[in-house]
Each structure stands twice: as C-alpha cells, then as structure tokens.
Amino acid sequence: MSSSPIRAGYNFAYLDEQTKRMIRRALLKAVAIPGYQVPFGGREMPMPYGWGTGGMQVTAAVIGHDDCLKVIDQGADDTTNAVSIRAFFRDLTGVETTEQTEEATLIQTRHRIPEKPLREDQILIYQVPIPEPLRFIEPSEVETRKMHALEDYGVMHIKLYEDIAQFGHIATAYGYPVQVNGRFVMDPSPIPKFDNPKMDNSPALQLFGAGREKRIYAVPPYTDVRSLDFEDHPFEVQRWEASCAICGSEESFLDEVVMDDQGHHEFICSDTDYCRTRLAQQEESA
Amino acid sequence: MYVAVKGGEKAIRAAHELLARRRRGSEEQPELAVAQIEEQLSLAVDRVMTEGSVYDPELAALAIKQAAGDLVEAIFLLRAYRTTLNRFYSSEPIDTDAMQVERRISATYKDLPGGQVLGSTFDYTHRLLDFALLAEGEAAESNTDEVAERVEESMARVSQLLEQEGLMVHETDTESEPADITRDPPTYPSDRSARMQALVRGDEGFLLALGYSTQRGYGRNHPFAGEIRIGEVDVSIVPEELGFEVEIGSIQVSECEMVNGFTRLEDGEVKFTRGYGLGFGQCERKVMSMALVDRALQAAEYDEEIKSPAQQEEFVLSHCDNVEAAGFVSHLKLPHYVDFQSELELIRRIRKADAASQEEEQS
Numbered sequence: 001m002s003s004s005p006i007r008a009g010y011n012f013a014y015l016d017e018q019t020k021r022m023i024r025r026a027l028l029k030a031v032a033i034p035g036y037q038v039p040f041g042g043r044e045m046p047m048p049y050g051w052g053t054g055g056m057q058v059t060a061a062v063i064g065h066d067d068c069l070k071v072i073d074q075g076a077d078d079t080t081n082a083v084s085i086r087a088f089f090r091d092l093t094g095v096e097t098t099e100q101t102e103e104a105t106l107i108q109t110r111h112r113i114p115e116k117p118l119r120e121d122q123i124l125i126y127q128v129p130i131p132e133p134l135r136f137i138e139p140s141e142v143e144t145r146k147m148h149a150l151e152d153y154g155v156m157h158i159k160l161y162e163d164i165a166q167f168g169h170i171a172t173a174y175g176y177p178v179q180v181n182g183r184f185v186m187d188p189s190p191i192p193k194f195d196n197p198k199m200d201n202s203p204a205l206q207l208f209g210a211g212r213e214k215r216i217y218a219v220p221p222y223t224d225v226r227s228l229d230f231e232d233h234p235f236e237v238q239r240w241e242a243s244c245a246i247c248g249s250e251e252s253f254l255d256e257v258v259m260d261d262q263g264h265h266e267f268i269c270s271d272t273d274y275c276r277t278r279l280a281q282q283e284e285s286a
Numbered sequence: 287m288y289v290a291v292k293g294g295e296k297a298i299r300a301a302h303e304l305l306a307r308r309r310r311g312s313e314e315q316p317e318l319a320v321a322q323i324e325e326q327l328s329l330a331v332d333r334v335m336t337e338g339s340v341y342d343p344e345l346a347a348l349a350i351k352q353a354a355g356d357l358v359e360a361i362f363l364l365r366a367y368r369t370t371l372n373r374f375y376s377s378e379p380i381d382t383d384a385m386q387v388e389r390r391i392s393a394t395y396k397d398l399p400g401g402q403v404l405g406s407t408f409d410y411t412h413r414l415l416d417f418a419l420l421a422e423g424e425a426a427e428s429n430t431d432e433v434a435e436r437v438e439e440s441m442a443r444v445s446q447l448l449e450q451e452g453l454m455v456h457e458t459d460t461e462s463e464p465a466d467i468t469r470d471p472p473t474y475p476s477d478r479s480a481r482m483q484a485l486v487r488g489d490e491g492f493l494l495a496l497g498y499s500t501q502r503g504y505g506r507n508h509p510f511a512g513e514i515r516i517g518e519v520d521v522s523i524v525p526e527e528l529g530f531e532v533e534i535g536s537i538q539v540s541e542c543e544m545v546n547g548f549t550r551l552e553d554g555e556v557k558f559t560r561g562y563g564l565g566f567g568q569c570e571r572k573v574m575s576m577a578l579v580d581r582a583l584q585a586a587e588y589d590e591e592i593k594s595p596a597q598q599e600e601f602v603l604s605h606c607d608n609v610e611a612a613g614f615v616s617h618l619k620l621p622h623y624v625d626f627q628s629e630l631e632l633i634r635r636i637r638k639a640d641a642a643s644q645e646e647e648q649s
Contacts, residue, residue: 011370014370039471042471043369043468044365044366044609045366048609048612048614048617049609049610049613049614049617050614051613051616051620053613073620074622074623078294079621080294083295083298084298087295111624111625141474142474142475169636173625173629173632174625174628174629175625190625191624192625192628193628194628212610238628240631255623255624256623256630270624
C-alpha cells in the first residue's frame with residue numbers, strides 16, 4: 001500500500017521522531033510486563049485530553065507508510081470523533097484508511113472491540129481515560145502504585161462483593177477489571193464487559209494509551225486475561241432479548257435506538273462494519 | 287429501518303464553517319487584526335503565554351483570535367503548537383534581581399531601597415465603566431511627564447533583606463537539572479521544579495480559588511506580599527560550542543515572593559517561610575495565587591498537618607492544568623452509547639429480578 005502526501009510543515013504522524021522513540025520504548029516495556037502501567041512523557045496533542053490523545057500517541061508511534069488504519073468509536077466508524085481522528089491521521093500520515101476490520105493493520109478504538117475476531121498481524125489500540133483500575137477505590141497514585149507492587153487487590157474483590165450484596169449482581173457493566181497474565185489487575189478501558197472475553201488469548205497485540213494520565217500498558221498476543229469474579233458469582237456478559245433490527249444478529253453488542261417520543265426503541269449493532277458485512281452477505285445469498 | 291444517529295464528516299465540516307462565521311461576526315465591523323489583540327488585549331495575551339508555556343505575544347494573540355476570545359481554548363491551541371517545536375537549549379536561569387523594573391511593590395515595608403513603583407495597574411482605579419471608551423474615543427490624555435516607563439535602577443529584594451538578617455528560610459540554587467513536566471510524566475511526591483512548572487501552567491482561576499481557600503482557613507499560611515515585581519529580564523543560553531553565555535533576548539515577567547508565617551526549623555531557629563510565583567508578562571493575580579499555593583504545598587517540609595485541598599500535592603498538581611481538565615470534562619460530550627447501553631441492560635436485569643422476587647414473596 002502506498003501513502004499520499006501529508007500536510008506541509010509537520011512530521012509524519014505529527015510527533016517528532018524522538019518522541020515516537022520514547023513512546024515505543026514505553027510500549028516495549030509495557031509488552032514485557034503485561035498489564036503494568038508504564039509512565040511515559042505524554043505530549044500535548046491537537047485534540048483535547050479525554051478525546052483519545054493517548055490512543056493517538058500510540059498510533060502515531062507505531063504507524064508506518066504501509067499500514068492501513070481503522071478508527072472506531074462506540075464500535076462505529078462514522079461517529080464524529082472517529083471521523084475526526086481518522087481524518088487527522090490521513091492528513092498527517094497519508095496512509096490508507098479503511099472501515100473494514102479485516103483490512104486494517106491498526107485499529108484505534110474507543111469503548112469497543114470489533115465483533116470480528118482479530119488476527120496476529122493486527123494491532124488494537126485503545127483510548128484510555130483512567131488507566132488505574134483501583135482509582136475509584138483509592139484516589140492517590142502513590143497508594144495505588146504500592147498496591148500494584150504488593151499485588152494488594154483485596155479491595156477490588158471487596159468492591160465487587162459489596163455490589164453483589166447490594167444489587168445481587170456485580171454492578172460494573174463496562175470498564176470491568178481484568179487480571180492479566182495472572183499478575184496485574186488492569187482496566188480494559190471503558191469497553192462493555194461483553195467485550196472482555198475477546199481480550200483473552202487474542203492473537204492481536206493490544207496497546208493502551210492514556211494521554212492525560214501519561215500511562216501506556218499492553219496485553220501481548222496470546223496472553224491470559226481473566227475478568228475478576230467469584231466462584232459462586234462467575235463473570236457473565238450482557239445478553240439482549242432483542243436482535244439487530246438491521247442485520248438480525250443475536251450475537252453482537254446492540255445499541256438501543258429510541259424510535260419516538262413514547263420511548264419505543266429498537267436495537268442495532270454497535271459494530272457498524274460487522275452489521276454491514278452481515279447485511280451484504282444476506283443480500284448476496286438471497 | 288435505519289436511524290441517522292451517527293454524525294459524519296459532512297456535519298463536522300458544516301459545524302466548522304459555522305464556527306468560522308461566528309468568529310468573524312458581522313462583516314459590517316472591520317476584522318480584528320492579530321497586532322491589535324497583541325497591543326490592546328495584552329493581559330489576555332500574557333495569560334495565554336503563561337499557561338500556554340510559550341513566550342510569543344504574536345502567536346498568543348493569534349490563538350486568542352482563532353479561539354474567538356476563549357482563553358482556555360487559546361491556551362490549548364498554543365500548547366498544541368508548542369509540543370511540535372524542537373528543544374534547542376535550556377536557557378540559563380533568569381536573574382530577576384537584574385530586572386528592568388516597571389512595577390515593584392512591597393506590602394511589608396512602607397519604604398525600601400528602590401522605593402515603591404506602582405507602574406501600570408488596575409489597583410486604586412475606581413471600577414466605573416468609562417463610557418468614553420464606548421464612544422470609541424481615547425481615554426483622557428495622560429500627562430506624559432509623570433509617566434516613567436521604566437526605572438533604571440536595580441533593586442534589592444525584600445527576601446534578600448530578610449535572609450541577610452537571618453529572619454527568612456534561605457533558598458539556594460541547587461544547580462540540579464530542573465524537571466521538564468512537558469517531557470516526563472509526573473511522579474509524587476513531586477520535585478520542587480516540577481511542582482513550580484505545573485503551577486505556572488496551572489489554571490489561574492483554579493489557583494486563585496485554592497490560594498483564596500488558604501486565606502479562609504483551609505491550610506492557613508499567614509502570607510504577606512513581601513514583593514511583587516514586573517519588568518524585563520534578559521534570557522541567555524550557553525551554546526556548547528562556545529562555552530560562554532550569549533544573550534538571546536528579553537522577556538517580561540511578573541514575580542511574587544510571599545513572606546509566610548514563621549516556624550521553628552529543624553536546627554532550632556525560628557524563621558519566616560516563603561512562597562514563590564512567576565509568570566510571563568503581566569499576570570499579578572496568577573503569581574500571587576501561585577505563591578500562596580506553592581507555600582501551602584510545602585506543608586510536609588515543615589511538618590504541618592496536611593488536611594486542606596491546597597496542601598495536597600497530588601490533588602493540586604493533577605487537577606490544575608486547564609487543558610487537561612477542559613479536555614476531560616468536555617469529553618462527556620462524546621458518545622457513550624455503549625457504556626450507557628451496558629448500564630441499561632444491567633439496571634433492567636436488576637429491576638426484573640427484584641420484581642420477580644417480590645412476586646414470589648407475594649404468592
């Protein structure tokens with residue numbers, strides 16, 4: 001694949017080469033210690049913090065002329081922020097972009113993992129708002145770093161237990177904590193827990209960038225990723241009684257669409273590429 | 287069935303066009319020139335330079351124009367430009383003793399070597415709207431004889447006077463390499479230089495409120511404005527191949543040294559403590575706030591009880607940056623369909639289970 005010319009006055013992928021090297025060093029460390037949050041010299045990006053600056057820095061550090069980039073937000077390629085980030089990289093790298101999961105070599109995502117299983121030659125880059133899974137229990141970074149070092153994760157189980165005592169369920173529906181490679185408890189970014197099983201033993205490299213918090217972490221391919229749970233309250237994913245109103249899928253994560261002011265709603269696939277592919281296949285076979 | 291709930295490229299383009307039109311305003315009015323902003327809205331320019339961490343009045347003015355006067359947005363623009371710039375040298379420390387003083391006041395001494403120099407200030411103005419400005423007339427002619435732009439005398443510092451008498455905690459240059467918070471991630475407890483950088487870049491409003499809170503009892507530190515000085519200082523570098531200092535220009539800075547409540551030090555001596563603030567251009571409110579917060583954050587060094595927000599380093603430093611804060615607050619505008627859907631599914635399941643168990647009880 002060939003890339004087209006980029007915006008004058010800027011380096012390939014916006015960041016200067018020294019910065020990219022610094023990020024790649026952090027990435028290597030992250031891959032070497034799965035689930036460990038590596039502090040890195042996060043730069044200011046021309047997009048606001050909280051809008052994917054961490055994911056963008058990781059993408060900028062690993063993208064090359066031969067890559068094909070897909071950007072999704074909430075599973076969709078056409079949400080405004082995904083459109084904006086894709087346009088940014090097209091403008092500043094000139095690389096090819098795609099909406100098809102299987103064509104992409106790099107996929108930057110916010111809040112979802114594509115429905116279609118990923119391959120060894122693909123990298124999934126997550127945008128992370130709060131990288132610290134213990135943050136909501138312990139606000140101090142000094143304390144949480146100690147807790148990770150001592151593998152002191154009891155408080156996390158207490159939190160999950162309290163949920164069960166109060167609601168009868170673990171009341172965490174997204175950003176559901178996982179333990180990586182039997183060691184570090186990691187925040188999977190705010191993906192729905194529906195997506196958690198896809199992280200486990202994935203053939204694709206998974207990279208996580210938190211720009212404002214200046215942290216990078218990673219899950220190398222074929223790594224054990226276990227969602228925290230209890231023997232008598234095993235981890236389970238969301239299920240819908242409905243199916244997608246467009247493609248009829250009963251397996252995918254569904255977004256709810258409100259149809260009228262009476263609150264009637266229908267469900268459609270959150271992963272637009274998955275939905276479109278299924279629809280095309282149905283039309284072909286019909 | 288398909289509902290167009292997802293926005294696209296077209297919508298973004300149209301929104302940006304609308305923004306450009308709004309920014310320009312009515313075409314009956316002449317367009318605002320960047321030079322006019324630089325000259326006539328200089329205090330806004332100074333704030334953007336300070337919190338944007340670039341001393342460049344023209345770029346700061348451009349950012350203000352492009353941001354339609356939204357200063358936090360302008361700071362963001364300038365920061366996003368700054369991050370692309372090459373780092374050639376670290377300058378030598380600026381010497382504010384040698385400042386070409388335009389304004390210098392002390393609240394601790396009625397008179398002192400060099401005297402009190404009011405300079406240009408809103409202090410002592412009566413805040414009455416000047417309708418002459420509305421009529422696009424110039425304000426009353428000034429009597430130029432009375433206005434000296436600059437005082438040609440280097441002035442001793444209040445803190446030095448106190449230090450000489452042994453009344454104030456001594457501060458020395460450790461000559462260690464300062465931290466660079468734009469290159470290295472923060473660690474806590476923070477290095478003093480990293481802390482000062484974070485405060486300089488910190489949001490003026492946030493630091494003002496924190497500084498104010500210390501005055502109202504949340505981490506009191508008995509401040510006196512020992513000295514505030516504003517003026518030009520030279521900036522120099524030492525190129526490696528030359529090995530001696532070369533002046534590369536001058537910048538205007540505001541500096542505040544607070545004299546704070548005394549304490550008994552480890553060596554048994556009783557001395558005043560101190561807080562420090564510095565910023566680009568004229569930004570007195572900012573540097574005073576910064577000095578108050580700097581002192582509050584030294585609580586641990588003086589074994590003071592840390593119980594107020596302004597004394598908590600992690601809290602202050604990780605929330606003072608308005609580019610970070612504005613970004614993360616505004617990200618709530620981004621779609622959260624998936625997360626919300628996950629919550630919806632869960633709340634319905636819990637309610638359903640509740641209803642089922644109630645039915646069971648009743649039957």
